[in-house]
Amino acid sequence: NAGVTQTPKFQVLKTGQSMTLQCAQDMNHNSMYWYRQDPGMGLRLIYYSASEGTTDKGEVPNGYNVSRLNKREFSLRLESAAPSQTSVYFCASSVAGGNNSPLHFGNGTRLTVT
């Protein structure tokens, strides 16, 4: 049972380059999320998708775009990478949105922007 799968696991970008982080879940969950985790800052929500066809901004959306491709897949795009976007990015999913549905996380993408 794969759960939440993120690709790539590691990436190094130069300032100004673009890239897309991919996420797929096989648990038939309705809601999906993108977080970033930085030392001393904890997990911060970038964007989420409550259900297929909807997306909403989280706490730190600037510099990012997302696409909910279908029920399984939720991608995060950096159009013009900046060093401040160096971080570990986690995708998560839950059965439903709302505050009583635990999150299931992938193992992260470690991104360095030079």
Place this chain on the structure above:
Amino acid sequence: QKEVEQDPGPLSVPEGAIVSLNCTYSNSAFQYFMWYRQYSRKGPELLMYTYSSGNKEDGRFTAQVDKSSKYISLFIRDSQPSDSATYLCASAGSYQLTFGKGTKLSVIP
């Protein structure tokens, strides 16, 4: 003030010790409380889930919520080296969970 505050540690204890991890939260509307465990270079995994006040026990782990003082605790009995990880508390805020910054725990054999 962040809605969920957590002492980042690090915390180092000998094997077999009782560990107490704590968080405070500020939003009195929070009803759901969770603890996640995160091993190095892995994603967080759900450890405990509680609703409203009270205790919940699962093996060596006990989660405690005191809504009157807005205090969340996780107790680990008979701690093992395999418990070495970062522990994140989380509380429900509007649509999304709000996470604490995490406490790094090391259990020394």
